[in-house]
Amino acid sequence: MVGLSLKQANKIRVKVLGLIRNQNQIFVCEGYDSVKQQTYYRALGGSIDFGEDSLSALQREFQEEIQAELTNIKYLGCVESIFTFEARQSHEILQVYSCDFADSKFYQVKELFFTELSADTPIKALWTDISSFKSGKLKLVPEGFCDFI
Numbered sequence: 001m002v003g004l005s006l007k008q009a010n011k012i013r014v015k016v017l018g019l020i021r022n023q024n025q026i027f028v029c030e031g032y033d034s035v036k037q038q039t040y041y042r043a044l045g046g047s048i049d050f051g052e053d054s055l056s057a058l059q060r061e062f063q064e065e066i067q068a069e070l071t072n073i074k075y076l077g078c079v080e081s082i083f084t085f086e087a088r089q090s091h092e093i094l095q096v097y098s099c100d101f102a103d104s105k106f107y108q109v110k111e112l113f114f115t116e117l118s119a120d121t122p123i124k125a126l127w128t129d130i131s132s133f134k135s136g137k138l139k140l141v142p143e144g145f146c147d148f149i
Helices: 054-066 130-134
Strands: 012-022 025-033 038-047 070-085 088-101 111-114 123-129
Touching: 012 054, 012 070, 025 130, 038 054, 054 070, 054 088, 054 111, 123 130
Parallel strands: 012 088
Antiparallel strands: 012 025, 012 038, 025 038, 025 123, 070 088, 111 123
């Protein structure tokens, strides 16, 4: 979700993201590009497996990453993202859904850490003010994602 492996280079990846709001905040994970020396934020989600629809992938990714069930899931749209991360060009097609946590405990956490199946480094997920992204104070990726919030 946050980083890219070498074997993923030069391929278009199809992913899904879940936009979860809590009043004036959204739930995002924090990443860092060491080449750009830049922190960025992205909604949780991940890759859609071959033969899997995007809704099922969204539910699976949240279950795998933070053991969370989702409810009130609604399709918002699609974003195409061509970007550079860690000095490598990447290309993603992202299906975007709005959703809620089924368990209210997730609305109480300030931050939580999880590790992706394909990585060893813990990833921080947290609630962040929407105004920080809209003002440009914090970087929300992919470009165009702000249109959904």
